[in-house]
Each structure stands twice: as structure tokens, then as C-alpha cells.
Amino acid sequence: MLTQTLSCAVCRRLIKHQSCPNCDVPQYRLLTEVKIMAPGPTNTTPRQSGNQEVSGLVIHQKVNERGERSTRDHDVKKEVKVKTSIGEPDKSSEKVIQSVDKELTFADDENNKQIIEIDQNNKFVSTKKQTKKKVSKQSTIPSQKRMKKSIAISYSPDGGYEERKFVASTVKQFKENHLGEDIWFDKDEKNTDSPAWLSQRLESIERCRAAVCFLSHSYFQCPVSKYEARCLLERQHSEKAPKIFTVILDHVEIPKQYSELLVNCISLIESYANLSLAEKSSHVIGRFMEDLENCASIFAPHVPPTPEMDLTEDYKQKKLCQWTGNDVQSWLYNLGVREFFQQSFAEQAVDGFLLMSLMESDLTKYLAIDSRAVRKKILQQIFLILEKEQRLPGNWHLRLRTQRCRADAVYLVYDPADVRLAQNLKQDLQRKNLQVLTHEKLGQSKEEFLHINGPLMAQAKNIIVLLTEASISSPFVFHEVLFADWLGKTLVTVMLKNVWSKMRPSLKAVLGECPAIDFETKMYSDGMDILQHHIKPLRKVPGVVLEQSYLNRMSDGLKPLQILAASTNGGWSSGDLEPKVFISYQWDMQNKVQEIKKVLEANGIPCWSDITPTMTRGSSSVSSRSSTISSLTSSSESLQGHIQRNMKAASIVLCCVTPRYLQSDNCLKDLVLADQLQKHIIPVLLRFVAWPPDTGPSQVKKTLARTNHVDLSNDKLYKQNFHSLLDRVRRQLAQKT
Structure with a gap:
């Protein structure tokens, strides 16, 4: 006897209509309840003879998308207890039907039913057990309908107990409000001990539709959380920009480059300071819950975990x-x-x-x-x-962090498509007495890939990343770069192709501030010299003049990847537009000035400086600018007239200060003219100078003493303070407009 019913595809409840009242979804599947009639014993009376039925047996017919039943067939050996269909069940009348190739068993219990799938020919397909007592979280959403989690949690893994407690408590309340299946939190994903933990965190940031950031002092001290913040900010300029919800946990000075994180934020350091952690979490939930529901893609009722009462080991x-x-x-x-x-x-x-x-x-x-x-x-x-x-075998990656590395060993990170290019570079580095390591095998998964090549990476002090068209979409490059950064290695990028605009946000966040060498527009031999000097600096260079010239060339050839990509991309051509920034400099810092100019123009700020070959400054610190005549513009004007015209059109005068600049006639003329035209002066230190300056003409010292300088005198300060220079220029230009 066959009867058909409907079952909800989410909660598995039997329903009468095509919409489940519990889950409110119109998805259902076909169930066929089959009562199997087994022949009774031959020695029974006619009233007792006949058929016996198997009670409590539910058989699922497997139906594909086109409504056809599956034709798969597997041998299933089970054992079925049968009981008399007339009257109360009698233990003495229970029989066991046995077959050579099929034995059916099931528990005659309402809470535990044997689920048997059959095809249209009544052949067994598969068997599984349905249990009503325990409902796991995994069973709430069918596997074929699972989607990527769209809400990411960004916090500092180096935070203390109070910070971690608050983050865990807040995330728990979010999940209790039907967001449990849509929140990616590394604690609940149980991957904090994985060697691919960092890459998994950044991947969740890359694909999320919304992110909740818990800002604290440790958030901006930990590289992991800073990478997540940079990745989110980078995605703000894309078509699928995620929404950012920020919680400020303590008194922390937010760096200016992260100001976009504060668009939608709640601060817990003022009116909420005296509340408990649970009360603070409730306020955060009330503030962000409605907006997060609009960003969520999966809603599932919260299933509380089963409490464990007994103490076990x-x-x-x-x-x-x-x-x-x-x-x-x-x-x-x-x-x-x-x-x-x-x-x-x-x-x-x-x-x-x-x-x-x-x-x-x-x-x-x-x-x-x-x-x-x-x-x-x-x-x-x-x-x-x-x-x-x-010391456990599975924690090999933790031991690698404390392993000593070799000073003369480097590890090449490249995509397998660039193997020939990597082999050539490897041979050239080996000629310079360097030990070069590369990945040996690719493995079957990212964990296996890192397990095979991680120990080789740990031996090297420097990691060289080959940046090409193939590398920007390579999973091998992605995981190796992030694992190397997690190990604390020194990363340097060999830019063979300027593909900065196509790079993943995570790679931009990690490699953007790391040193890079231009192999695309520079001579290959010059790039190799700079790379060798960065990895293994020469102890002595013959000649004082040659040594200083060599060191300057090595220093100028190594720049942060983000700045190098902007400068080699052609920058931004001002064309016939009037300049907004006039750059005053001395000839010995021409390369650095050209770099600053290109970065400013890449950010949409037209600049002018006499860097072109036909318009150069004198080569002596006491030379007069009027003595240097360049080729003229469309009108026959002198260089000095050209300088006066552009400074008059500009709103800001950027003074690139060095010890030689303070002694230069050009410095005096530029500052006097800027003072006369009442231009806003921003001094930029490219070499260390005591501030306010104590050398140079009195008028120069007096003019510069009234200003606030920006220190870019070394690579570390350049990375740290260039954003403040850019913000300062933008604010001043905004005031002029």
C-alpha cells in the first residue's frame, strides 16, 4: 500500500501544503510511505494467516530535477523485524526475514527511523538513519543550497581577554538572531590552528558583503587586522563595495588612512563606559542588526547547542x-x-x-x-x-616560526606558468653566491601545498615575489605570500609587469608597503644589482664618491610596491591644466622628487617642477638659476619667468628640504617668491635636518621656522608619513576652493 506526503526540505517536517509554516520556504520533497507486506507462517489459522506488516518503515523515493527516479542500485543487507498486523504485537509472533543478498533492520522507535531510498524498480539505492532527538546545525541548510557566508568579523587576534570576550559575546548574539549560518568568525570555523588561517581570514574579507570591525589599540598594532582593514578599504573603490560596521572598544587614535572605517560606527568609550560587556553587546546588536539583516543572504533559526553535563576527558x-x-x-x-x-x-x-x-x-x-x-x-x-x-606533528607550522633561517638563502614565489622566468632569475642569483629555494610540489590542497613547501620557506630570510600577469590570479602565489608574511619573513617584489590595478585586495594589503624593484622599465642588470644589495649588501665600495653614488642608486631603486606601481604607470599628466602644487628642490634629490610628483599626480593633484631634461637646475649649490636657460615654451620666456608663472598659478609650494637645499640659491629664490605671493608652504624633509633649521640664510630660516614639516627622510618614515602629506595637501586645496 502506497501513500504520498510532503516534507519540508529545511526542517524535514511533514507538511500538507507547499509552504512550511516553520521555515516559511516553498521547498519540499516527495516522500512515499510504503507498508511492506510479508507472507505469514503456513501453520496459522485462516484468520491469523495472510500478511504481516512492517511498522514504522519509511522509504524515500529518490527524484531528480526532472522528476525522474534514480536508477542507482546497491546491494543492502539489513534485517527486518515483522509483527502481526491483527491485534496487539506479540513478541512470540515476531519473525526475522532473512535473504541471501538483502537483510533489513530498523528500530521500532518513533524517534529513530530507518530511511531507505529505492528507485522506480523497487531496487534499493541507499540507506541512512533519521534521528529526531538530535538536530545539528549542519542539517538546517541542505549542502547543495549552502552559500558563501556574507558577513565577516574583523578583530585583533592579539587582543586581551576583555576584548576577546566582548567579540565572542557580540558574535554569539548576532548568531542567535538568525544570522548563525551567515557569519564568518574564525573561532567558530575552528581554523585558528590551521597553517592557512591567515589566507582564510583574508578570503572571507574579500568575498563578504558586510564586515563588523572591532577597533582597539591592538587592532592597529596587529598586522593581520591591519591587512583586513586595508582590504576592506581597497574594496570600497570596487563595484561590490562591502558595508562596514565599526565598534570602537577603547581610546585609540585612528590613523587617517583608516578614516573610511568610521562611516557607520558606535563608540563604547563614552556613554557606554560604565556598562557591562553583555549590556555593551546588546547596544551593538540593537544598532547594527537591522542593517546586517539587509546584507545577509542566509537566514536560519538558531539551534542552541546540546549542553554537556558530564565531565569527560x-x-x-x-x-x-x-x-x-x-x-x-x-x-x-x-x-x-x-x-x-x-x-x-x-x-x-x-x-x-x-x-x-x-x-x-x-x-x-x-x-x-x-x-x-x-x-x-x-x-x-x-x-x-x-x-x-x-611539538605535535600537526603543528609543524608553529615550529617553523621559531626556526633559524639562513642569511644567504632566498625563496622564490611564482606561478607555475612563469617557471622559465623563475629558472633564469634563480640562475642569476646563484651566480651571486645566493642559495635559491622554490616550491617542489603543488600537492592536492592548500594545506598539503604549504606542508610540503613551508619548511623550505622557513629556511630563507628573504622571500622574492615575482609579479606578473599570471601571479595576480594564482592561488599558489596567494597562499605562499600570506604564509611567508605569517612566518615573519622579509618580502620583496620583483615587478616584471605593473599589474597593481588587477591585484587581489589581500595581496595589495600585504605587498603594498613592502619594498619592490622595477624590472619592467629599468635595465635588468640594474635591477639585479639593487636586488643583490637588498638581500646581501656589499660591505665595502671603493672610493668615497663612488660609495655615496652607489648607495643613493641602491636606495632610490627600492620603493614600496604601491608607490612604484603609481610612478611606473605614467602617473597623471597635467597637460595644459594649471598646477596646484609647485615643487621646490635641489638637484641632488631629483629622483626622489620625481617619485613624489608622480604619486601626487596619480592621486589627481597636478604638480610642476623643473625635472624635465630641457629644464634643469644648476649642478652647484651656489649656482644661479638665471644662468641656466632652457628651451622655452610656446612663448619665449626665460626659466625664471616660467617658474614665476607656475608658482603664481599654484596653491601650495612643496619645499624638499636637504642640507644642500638650505645652502642653495634656488632655495632662497623659491622661498622669497613664495613669501611674496603669500603661498602656503609645506616643507618635506628628504634628508635629516634639525628643525627649525639652524643653517642657511636668515630669511630661509625665518620662513621655514613658521611652518610644520613632514619627515620623509628614510624609508620607514616615508611609508608612515606620506599619507599625512597627501591629506595635508588635499585639505589645503579644499580650503582654497
Whole structure:
């Protein structure tokens, strides 16, 4: 006898209509309940003979997208208990039907049903067990309908206990509001101990539709969270820009380049300062929940985890970062900690994620452990557990972080499509007495790929990244670069092709501020000399003049990738537009000035400086600019007249200050003219100079003493302060308009 019913595809409940009242989705599947009639014993009376039915057996007919039943056939051996269909079931009348190739078994229980799939020919396809008592989170959404999680959580992994507690509590409340299947939080993804952890975090940032950022002092000190912030800011200029929701946790000075993160933010340091962590989390939920629901793509009812009441020793088989609250309780019990202190850990819901961040002050302040001996015992045991875990075979990547590297060893990161190019570069580096390592095998997964090549990478001090068209979309380059950065290696990019605009946001965030060498527009031999000097500097260069010239050339050839890409991309041509920035400089810093000019023009700020070959300054610090006559523009004007006209049109005069600049006639003439025209002067230090200057003409010292300078005198300060220079120029131009 066959009867057909409908079942919801999400919650599996039997329904009468095509829409489930529980899940509110119009998806359903066809169920066919089959009562299998088995022949009874031959020695029974006519009233008792006949058929017996198998109770509680539900058979699913497998239906494909076109409505056709599957024709797969597998031999299934089960055993079926049958009972009399007339009257109450009698244990003595139970029979077991056995077959050579088929045996059917099932539990005669309402909560545990045997699910058997058959095809249209009544042949068995597969068998599985349906349990109603336990419902896992994974079963709420069918696997074929799973989507990528669209809400990412960005926080500092170096944050303390209080910060981690707040982040975990807030994310938990988000998930309880039907966002549990759509939030990517590395703690819940159980990947914090994976060698690909960093790449997985940045991948979630790259594909998210919304991100919740928890800003704190440690957020801008930790490279991981800074990469996530840069990646989000980079995506703001794309078509699918994610929405950013920011929570400010403490008094932290937000760098200007991260100001876009504050468009939609809530600060917990003012009116919410006296609230508890739970109350602060509730305010964050109330502020952002409605907007996050608009960004979400998956809604699923929250399924609370099954509480574990018994203390077990399962924690001994897990890593500390994967411990649950019950595992922590079992560990404390076996450690001999008093029950009163165990209750404190339970009330604070301390799991492995929070346990790893505990300090002695946290044990006193948040867990009320007033015994110094107990605090010391707990912290010592945590340290011993982490030390023991580091020696486990699966934690090979943790041991690589402490491995000593070879100063003369380098590791080449490249896409397999560029293997011939990499081999040529490898041979040239080997001729310079360098040991060159590359990946050996690709493996079957990213974990296997890193497991094979990670130990080789750990041997090298410097990592050379070959930037080509193939590398920007290469998963091998992506994972190797991020793993090398996680190991703390020095990254240098060999730019064979300027593909900055096509690069992934994550790679831009990691490589953007790393040094890079231009192999696209410069001579190959010059690039190799700069690369060798960066990896293994020469101890001595013959001749004082030659040494200084050599060092200047090596220094100028190494620039951050973001700046190098902007300068080699042709910059921004001002054409016939009037300049907004006039750059005053001395001839010895011409390369640096040209770099600053191109970066400013790449950001849409027209600049003017006499850098062109036909319009150069005198080669002596006491030379007169009027003595140098260049080729003229459309009108026959002198160089000095050309300078006066462009400075008059400009709104800002950028003075590139060096010790030679302060002694130059050009400096005096430019500053006097700028003072007469009442132009805004911004001094930029390209070489170290005491400020305010104590050398040079009195009028120069007097003019510069009234201004605030920007220090770009070395590579570190250049990376750190160039954004402030750019913001300062933009603000001044905005005031003029």
C-alpha cells in the first residue's frame, strides 16, 4: 500500500501544503510511505494467516530535477523485524526475514527511523538513519543550497581577554538572531590552528558583503587586522563595495588612512563606559542588526547547542583553541581547582578561545580568583599545554616560526606558468653566491601545498615575489605570500609587469608597503644589482664618491610596491591644466622628487617642477638659476619667468628640504617668491635636518621656522608619513576652493 506526503526540505517536517509554516520556504520533497507486506507462517489459522506488516518503515523515493527516479542500485543487507498486523504485537509472533543478498533492520522507535531510498524498480539505492532527538546545525541548510557566508568579523587576534570576550559575546548574539549560518568568525570555523588561517581570514574579507570591525589599540598594532582593514578599504573603490560596521572598544587614535572605517560606527568609550560587556553587546546588536539583516543572504533559526553535563576527558584529545566550556571545566576539575573557582569560569563561559588570552590580572578582575597560588598554577598549566601542542606533528607550522633561517638563502614565489622566468632569475642569483629555494610540489590542497613547501620557506630570510600577469590570479602565489608574511619573513617584489590595478585586495594589503624593484622599465642588470644589495649588501665600495653614488642608486631603486606601481604607470599628466602644487628642490634629490610628483599626480593633484631634461637646475649649490636657460615654451620666456608663472598659478609650494637645499640659491629664490605671493608652504624633509633649521640664510630660516614639516627622510618614515602629506595637501586645496 502506497501513500504520498510532503516534507519540508529545511526542517524535514511533514507538511500538507507547499509552504512550511516553520521555515516559511516553498521547498519540499516527495516522500512515499510504503507498508511492506510479508507472507505469514503456513501453520496459522485462516484468520491469523495472510500478511504481516512492517511498522514504522519509511522509504524515500529518490527524484531528480526532472522528476525522474534514480536508477542507482546497491546491494543492502539489513534485517527486518515483522509483527502481526491483527491485534496487539506479540513478541512470540515476531519473525526475522532473512535473504541471501538483502537483510533489513530498523528500530521500532518513533524517534529513530530507518530511511531507505529505492528507485522506480523497487531496487534499493541507499540507506541512512533519521534521528529526531538530535538536530545539528549542519542539517538546517541542505549542502547543495549552502552559500558563501556574507558577513565577516574583523578583530585583533592579539587582543586581551576583555576584548576577546566582548567579540565572542557580540558574535554569539548576532548568531542567535538568525544570522548563525551567515557569519564568518574564525573561532567558530575552528581554523585558528590551521597553517592557512591567515589566507582564510583574508578570503572571507574579500568575498563578504558586510564586515563588523572591532577597533582597539591592538587592532592597529596587529598586522593581520591591519591587512583586513586595508582590504576592506581597497574594496570600497570596487563595484561590490562591502558595508562596514565599526565598534570602537577603547581610546585609540585612528590613523587617517583608516578614516573610511568610521562611516557607520558606535563608540563604547563614552556613554557606554560604565556598562557591562553583555549590556555593551546588546547596544551593538540593537544598532547594527537591522542593517546586517539587509546584507545577509542566509537566514536560519538558531539551534542552541546540546549542553554537556558530564565531565569527560575528551579535552585531552583536542587542541586548546578548540576546547569547549565543558572541556575547560573538566580540565579544572582534574587540575584540582576548587569548585568555587570552577563556577567562575562557567559563569563567564570561558572556553579555549578565551583561556589562551588569560593573564594574571584577568584571573583576578574577571574571574575573582584571589589565590595567587591558584592563578600561578592555572597559567603554568596553560603554558605547558601550549608548549606540548607545539611539538605535535600537526603543528609543524608553529615550529617553523621559531626556526633559524639562513642569511644567504632566498625563496622564490611564482606561478607555475612563469617557471622559465623563475629558472633564469634563480640562475642569476646563484651566480651571486645566493642559495635559491622554490616550491617542489603543488600537492592536492592548500594545506598539503604549504606542508610540503613551508619548511623550505622557513629556511630563507628573504622571500622574492615575482609579479606578473599570471601571479595576480594564482592561488599558489596567494597562499605562499600570506604564509611567508605569517612566518615573519622579509618580502620583496620583483615587478616584471605593473599589474597593481588587477591585484587581489589581500595581496595589495600585504605587498603594498613592502619594498619592490622595477624590472619592467629599468635595465635588468640594474635591477639585479639593487636586488643583490637588498638581500646581501656589499660591505665595502671603493672610493668615497663612488660609495655615496652607489648607495643613493641602491636606495632610490627600492620603493614600496604601491608607490612604484603609481610612478611606473605614467602617473597623471597635467597637460595644459594649471598646477596646484609647485615643487621646490635641489638637484641632488631629483629622483626622489620625481617619485613624489608622480604619486601626487596619480592621486589627481597636478604638480610642476623643473625635472624635465630641457629644464634643469644648476649642478652647484651656489649656482644661479638665471644662468641656466632652457628651451622655452610656446612663448619665449626665460626659466625664471616660467617658474614665476607656475608658482603664481599654484596653491601650495612643496619645499624638499636637504642640507644642500638650505645652502642653495634656488632655495632662497623659491622661498622669497613664495613669501611674496603669500603661498602656503609645506616643507618635506628628504634628508635629516634639525628643525627649525639652524643653517642657511636668515630669511630661509625665518620662513621655514613658521611652518610644520613632514619627515620623509628614510624609508620607514616615508611609508608612515606620506599619507599625512597627501591629506595635508588635499585639505589645503579644499580650503582654497
